[in-house]
Amino acid sequence: ASGSKNRGKSPGFMTFDDIGGQDSAKKELVEALDFLIKHEEIKKFGIRPLKGILLTGPPGTGKTLLAKASAHYTNSVFMSASGSEFVEMYVGVGASRIRDLFKEARSRAEKEKKDSAIIFIDEIDVIGGKRDGGQQREYDQTLNQLLTEMDGMHTSQSPRILIVGATNRKEMLDSALLRPGRFDRHIQVDLPDKKGRLHILNIHAKNKPLAENVNLDRIAQEAFQFSGAQLESLMNEAAIYAMRDSLDLIQQSHLSRAVDKVLMGEKTDRESTM
Numbered sequence: 001a002s003g004s005k006n007r008g009k010s011p012g013f014m015t016f017d018d019i020g021g022q023d024s025a026k027k028e029l030v031e032a033l034d035f036l037i038k039h040e041e042i043k044k045f046g047i048r049p050l051k052g053i054l055l056t057g058p059p060g061t062g063k064t065l066l067a068k069a070s071a072h073y074t075n076s077v078f079m080s081a082s083g084s085e086f087v088e089m090y091v092g093v094g095a096s097r098i099r100d101l102f103k104e105a106r107s108r109a110e111k112e113k114k115d116s117a118i119i120f121i122d123e124i125d126v127i128g129g130k131r132d133g134g135q136q137r138e139y140d141q142t143l144n145q146l147l148t149e150m151d152g153m154h155t156s157q158s159p160r161i162l163i164v165g166a167t168n169r170k171e172m173l174d175s176a177l178l179r180p181g182r183f184d185r186h187i188q189v190d191l192p193d194k195k196g197r198l199h200i201l202n203i204h205a206k207n208k209p210l211a212e213n214v215n216l217d218r219i220a221q222e223a224f225q226f227s228g229a230q231l232e233s234l235m236n237e238a239a240i241y242a243m244r245d246s247l248d249l250i251q252q253s254h255l256s257r258a259v260d261k262v263l264m265g266e267k268t269d270r271e272s273t274m
């Protein structure tokens, strides 16, 4: 979702508390990230270092946010890229971009005096998708370069690097990426349940003037199967309705209308792609 526009920037203080719902994803992620932090113990026990975590789940559920919060939690440099950036007409350009990404992560960590870096690759299926017959694989330099970089990473190396990949289509990934020592931790980031939706609504209501009698619990109920991104959009639309009505506070009716608006938007998007 964030693509290259965040490349090189700090995570902007995204913490796990800024992410609504996703309790089990957060818990699993923190457990995995502790491997990055407790690297001395890991070495002592001869445990293989964690190199890659794969976040899987529908769009807009907070995978990018989780990756940013991971960087904050581990005090790592955060770098991000999207698989679609590596699709190039010219052979070798994608591979050299991967090399640059790792190089930049290392130099930024050194400059910022951090001993770890997290490289987030959104839409990783674009570079790591299965190929028919498997023969083209060896010519796929972008994926090969990523695997080479990952295979070359060691606990003793400074900075330690962790790759967080995200995909909506895990079943599309080439098995080479999923082998032990590569992306061997998979964390499912699902659509939020009602409690999660309420939590997300509350997060996005923080900077918005809500009327006192607003019942967000009811909106969480109405927003069945909404993603975090849709809930953010819902709160924003509701604020726009309130402003258009020249009111100071957002009313329940604005929120209900916003639920419909987001639903309608989805429907129009789907129809236009049909």
Ligand code: ATP
Residues within 6 Å of the ligand: 001, 002, 018, 019, 020, 021, 022, 058, 059, 060, 061, 062, 063, 064, 065, 066, 122, 166, 168, 200, 203, 227, 228, 229, 230, 232
């Ligand atoms: P994609 O698969 O499309 O890349 P994603 O899973 O990476 O999506 P994000 O980019 O993390 O989704 O989320 C998009 C926006 O939606 C966030 O910037 C945030 O405003 C909102 N959002 C999504 N999930 C959550 C959440 N769990 N808590 C709070 N806000 C959320």
